[in-house]
Amino acid sequence: MNEDFYNKLNKFIENLPDKKNDYKILTFVMEELDCIPEEVKEYICKKTDIFPFTLEGTIKFYPKLNKNSKKTLKICTGRVCGKRGEELLKRLKDDEIISQKYILDEVKCLGQCQKGPNIYLENEVYNIKNIEELIRFLREKE
Ligand code: FES
Incomplete structure (x- = not known):
């Protein structure tokens, strides 16, 4: 993933009132990339201290986050x-x-x-x- 994307993602997370709102973060990623790559999931977990299983749970729960997972x-x-x-x-x-x-x-x-x-x-x-x-x-x- 390119640096430009990560810069946008960082800015988006920094502007969130709740930095652990994984639903909003993942929705942003879907809007930008139309998928949620593994490396982006890892990046989000590192940056926000969200547990990987929590992130996966959110992705599975919301069909709009799940449908294009590549x-x-x-x-x-x-x-x-x-x-x-x-x-x-x-x-x-x-x-x-x-x-x-x-x-x-x-x-x-x-x-x-x-x-x-x-x-x-x-x-x-x-x-x-x-x-x-x-x-x-x-x-x-x-
Ligand atoms: S250059 Fe391809 S595995 Fe080392």
């Missing part, structure tokens, strides 16, 4: 994964179904350079051979 998929485009990672990222962005279901992001190393290109999804690193394998893998995960 997972973040990070593709390594670091020094070793480099071009192959960039190619995967470009191909995923071109895939209409996948780009609607995932927030696609870059990361500069996942610590498994020799097995790359690598991706990061739901706290796991996966070694990917090619785009066909990656798309099949993502569709099977649904």
